Amino acid sequence: MEKSPENKANKRREFIRSTARLTLAIGIGGVSGLALSKSTKEEWVWQIDPFECTQCGRCAEECVLTPSAVKCVHAFDLCGYCDLCGGYFKPGVIDLHTGAENQLCPTAAIKRDFIEEPFFEYTIDEDLCIGCGKCVKGCSAFGNGSLHLQIRHDLCLNCNQCTIARLCPSDAITRAPASKPYNFKGDFTKS
Amino acid sequence: MKNNRIAIITFFSGLLISVVSFAQQRFPRPDFESDYLVPSPLAPEPRWASMEILDVVILLIVLVLTSWLAIKKRSRRGILYLSVFALIYFGFYRNGCICSIGGIQNVTLTLFNPAYAISLTALLFFVLPLIFALFMGRVFCASACPLGAIQELVILKPISIPSPVRKVLGLIPYLYLGLSILYAATNTDFIICRYDPFIGIFRMDASFEMLILGGSFLLLGMFVARPYCRFLCPYGVLLNWMSSFSKWHLSITPSECVDCKLCAHSCPVDAINKPVIEPVSNRKDINKFILSILILPVLVLIGGYIGSKSHIYLSRANTTVSLAELMITQPELKNDPDHIDVQTFLASGKTMETLLEEAAVIRSQFYYGGWILGGFLGLAFGLIFMGKTIYRNRKDYEPDKGNCVSCGRCMDYCPVGKPDFDEIMKQIK
Structure with missing residues (x-):
């Protein structure tokens, strides 16, 4: 056998x-x-480097989420609290009133509040913000650049490969360690 | 009013000149006289901050349970329930990310890109199903993979696909695996994730094209069982290798096969081998086997040559290469203000030379990658041909361990050990 x-x-x-x-x-x-x-023990999340961002507008269109997980964030400590805000008003407005025809934001997501003469506070309503970056462009061009785009992690699905990152023309979106998930302007300076 | 207007115009035009440089504090931070406090921006925590460990634990539990259900308990029903759970948890609740299939790319990127390091969770997601396949068979496909589960649930009336067609279509996963590794290694793209047909369904949010793709896969899946798993899934290739040599594996019959043929058509993925008796040693078969060994290196070389020849085409998926190509072939785009990529490049101050150098480096990576990809495909083709020349005597109906996804349907068909066994056998006879 x-x-x-x-x-x-x-x-x-x-x-x-x-x-x-x-x-x-x-x-x-x-x-x-x-x-x-x-x-690494650390997880990765996607985040925008606001100093590399060129506000091309793709964040609003390319994210797998609709509306995008990219939102405008306001670094208040950088803001000049201007009456004539380049991020709030369309260029060349005649009267500084808050009518829709004056606002740069296509969804009226920026709230303008009077603080004291002559300062105004601008806050973003993230439920309305679509991440198009129009206000960021205006603020960077005419103001201090305190408005900037960031990926909001309460919304972001943390895709293995971020669609916007691949299409970002300035390669501003990279992986960031989950312990430091935001690149806020103000408390964050370019080295 | 007019004064105001002029002031605004001069103000804006003055600033426009200094647009190029980022002036951080054009306007000084105001000293507030009121008790206004400057707020700081909100920083919501990542959605799944502590859930990754839970995911690995759940994956492990599902894999262990499926192995037990498939091999010891022999319960098709249990496997089905588990796959529904995986579909709901990994698919709809966790939105399909992270998954083991995409893990191939994370591992590749870690090995090739010094700037990236894989997270432990992603690595475990990649490795655990392979280890289980090496010992238990493809239990991952049975009930841990949300992509497998969604296809499993739509199987309506699976048709049997002829073996030659299966073999040819079965080469696509090798190509897909090779391409996904090439694109991940060159840091170009994660194509597995990008063209995942079901992720849009899991997220209930997808582009129109991807929804159509996912929908057609599900429609096709009603009649051709698990089309993605069998004819596309790149991870399935790895699982197939592991499972082919698995130590234990689901068996159709709990003890002795009685050759009743009841299970013969039970398998939706054509993974049951019928009994074959071949002549002990056939000179013609041995010659074929020797031939297949001899042409193996030739196939590898031919494949490599074709791969290297197509590297220019393959490299176009890389954004740097495609931008460089665009700048050369269509220089008039420099004047197109609406072309975002070109305009961003021009504004970045990067010189054309640097761009071309970068593109050339990436393209040469694709050249060598093309050789390896082509060689790999040639090898796969040759080995499949070689497999056709090897016969093995088989007395019983057995699962084809490489292709079996351990769904367990066949176990329900086997009459052995069922209470009405004698009755069934009488009817067959």
């Missing part, structure tokens, strides 16, 4: 199978070992 050809063939097959299994196991072990030696 022991030396029957069938038994021999079975033994040979079992040997080939275990060798192959060992090889594959070493393969997985090798690849994952190499990856493990570099891996």
Whole structure:
């Protein structure tokens, strides 16, 4: 019984199978070992570098979410609290009133509040903001650049490959460690 | 009023000149006389801040449970319930990210890009299903993969696909795997994630084209079971290798096969091998086998050559390369104010030379990548051909371990050990 050809063939097959299994196991072990030696405990999230951003408007269109997870964020400590705000008003407005025809924001997501003469506070209503960056462009061009775009992580699905990152013409969207998920202007200076 | 207007115009035109440089504090921060406090921007926590560990634990539990259900408990129903759970949790609740299939790209990017390091969670998601496949078969496909689960649930009337067609279509996953690794290694794109047909359904938000794609996969999946798993999934290739040599695997019959043929048509993915008795040693087959070994290096070389020849075409998916190409072939775009990529490049102050240099580096990576990709495809093709020349005597109906997704349908068809076994056998006879 022991030396029957069938038994021999079975033994040979079992040997080939275990060798192959060992090889594959070493393969997985090798690849994952190499990856493990570099891996981090930290998760990654996507974030915009506001100093690289050119406000091209793709954030509003390319995000897998509609509306986009990119929102305008206001770094208040950079703001000049101007009456004539380049981010709030369309260029060349005649009267500084808050009528829709005067507002740069297509969804009227910026709220303008009087603080004291001559200062006004501008806050973003993120439920309305679509991340188009029109106000950011205006604020960077005419003001202090305190308005800037950031990916909001309460909304972001954290796709493995961010669609906007791939299409961003200035490569401003990169992976950031989850412990430091925002690049706010103001408390963040370019090195 | 007029004065005001002139003031505004001069103000704006003056500022326009200094637009190029980012003047951080054009207007000084005001000293408020009232007790106004300057607020700071809100920083909402990442949505899934602490859930990643939970995901790995759930994946592990699902894999262990499926292995137990498939191999020990032999419960198709249990596997089905688990796959519904995976579809709801990993698919609809966690929105399909992160997944093991896409993990291929994260691992590749880690190995090739010094700037990226994979997170431990993503690595575990990639490795765990492979280890389980090496020991238990493709239990991941059975009930942990949301993409598999959604296709599993729409199977209505699966038709059997002839073996040659299956073999040819089965080469597509190899191509997809090779391409996804090439594009991830060159930091070009994650194509697996980008063309995932079901993620739009999981997120209930997708572009029209992707919804059509996902919908047609589901429609097709009613009659051709698991079309994505069998003829596209790049991770399936790896799982297939592992599972082919798995230590344990789901078996159709709990003990001895009685050759009743009841299970023969139960498998929706054509992964049941019928019994074959081949002549012990056939000179013609041995010759074919030797031939297949001899042409293997030739196929690898031919594949590599074709791959390297197509590197220019392949590299166009890279945004740097495509921008460089655009700038050369269509220089008039420099005057097109609406072309965002070109205008951003011009405004960035980067010189044309730097761009071309970068593009040339990426293109040469694609040249070598093309050789490896083509060689890999040639090898896969050759090995599949070689497999056709090897016969093995098989007495019973057995699952094809590489292609079996451990869904467990066949187990329900097997009469062995069922209470009405004698009755069934009488009817068959």
